[in-house]
Amino acid sequence: xxxxxxxxxxxxxxxxxxISPLLMKARRLGLAEPEDLERLAILRGCRYYxxxxxxxxxxxxxxxxxxxxxxxxxxxALALLSVSLxxxxxxxxxxxxxxxxxxxxxxxxVRRARMERCxxxxxxxxxxxxxxxxxxxxxxxxxxxxxETAPKPWVLPDITRFVAMTGVTRRGTETVMQWIRPxxxxxx
Amino acid sequence: xxxxxxxxxxxxxxxxxxxxxxxYGRAALCLGFEQPREEFAHTEDVDGxxxxxxxxxxxxxxxxxxxxxxxxxxxxxxxxYLTHLFRADQVFLRENWEQHIQPIPRPTTKHLTLLxxx
Numbered sequence: 001x002x003x004x005x006x007x008x009x010x011x012x013x014x015x016x017x018x019i020s021p022l023l024m025k026a027r028r029l030g031l032a033e034p035e036d037l038e039r040l041a042i043l044r045g046c047r048y049y050x051x052x053x054x055x056x057x058x059x060x061x062x063x064x065x066x067x068x069x070x071x072x073x074x075x076x077a078l079a080l081l082s083v084s085l086x087x088x089x090x091x092x093x094x095x096x097x098x099x100x101x102x103x104x105x106x107x108x109x110v111r112r113a114r115m116e117r118c119x120x121x122x123x124x125x126x127x128x129x130x131x132x133x134x135x136x137x138x139x140x141x142x143x144x145x146x147x148e149t150a151p152k153p154w155v156l157p158d159i160t161r162f163v164a165m166t167g168v169t170r171r172g173t174e175t176v177m178q179w180i181r182p183x184x185x186x187x188x
Numbered sequence: 189x190x191x192x193x194x195x196x197x198x199x200x201x202x203x204x205x206x207x208x209x210x211x212y213g214r215a216a217l218c219l220g221f222e223q224p225r226e227e228f229a230h231t232e233d234v235d236g237x238x239x240x241x242x243x244x245x246x247x248x249x250x251x252x253x254x255x256x257x258x259x260x261x262x263x264x265x266x267x268x269y270l271t272h273l274f275r276a277d278q279v280f281l282r283e284n285w286e287q288h289i290q291p292i293p294r295p296t297t298k299h300l301t302l303l304x305x306x
Contacts, residue, residue, distance in 0.1 A: 115271040
């Protein structure tokens with residue numbers, strides 16, 4: 001029997017894994033391992049998670065050589081969320097952040113999610129995000145475009161894993177949730 | 189032209205070498221039978237099975253994956269795609285299934301040999 005940690009996300013979701021053309025594309029660009037995708041996400045602004053993987057990822061590839069033209073943020077997000085990879089909470093969280101990157105189009109995410117068979121994962125993320133940002137039309141568009149799927153909260157991260165929580169604001173002590181998304185570096 | 193034919197002829201056009209692909213699901217029902225049900229012609233994707241004997245070679249065949257990408261890009265505006273490719277050991281198949289597959293005669297292709305799963 002396969003150890004839980006070795007199971008693909010697809011297996012944990014109770015479905016069949018496939019040979020992902022998106023991961024094949026990543027591999028052709030030198031992003032052969034899941035950690036390479038994580039490193040690229042950090043390079044693209046997911047610095048919130050930098051400390052989580054810094055010691056795991058070895059320098060196998062110059063991630064800076066993979067431009068957004070070569071591998072778009074949408075592709076990176078969906079690769080991080082791929083059901084064909086072993087399940088990783090940190091990768092799912094990074095994928096959720098990358099989906100919220102500037103310039104990512106809901107229509108493209110919906111198409112890619114269908115192609116990559118991870119609609120249930122993206123829908124779970126959109127449902128969580130719509131609670132945090134109820135007025136954001138991006139999440140509404142995603143939920144509108146994705147089919148209803150049975151939630152599997154025991155497999156996918158809880159909403160609290162996708163957000164930064166503030167305990168003190170100018171209004172005093174309260175819990176404010178902010179969806180974690182990539183931040184552009186500020187030019188020196 | 190039915191959607192499976194569009195997807196597969198587009199893939200064939202982007203290939204530059206011979207590839208044998210087992211298709212299944214609605215696309216196989218559409219192309220593998222005479223007078224298939226109309227609904228099969230409208231499926232938006234073509235599902236494929238990668239035989240274990242071809243898994244390593246096809247996984248390393250960058251030309252094949254480039255052709256898949258080019259096909260999906262070309263057909264994006266029509267919502268058609270080919271991405272659901274499963275290892276043979278990940279789907280339910282009859283015993284000795286490879287001994288029972290027959291080539292699909294249509295569509296006419298230059299590089300792609302199509303086989304239906306049973």
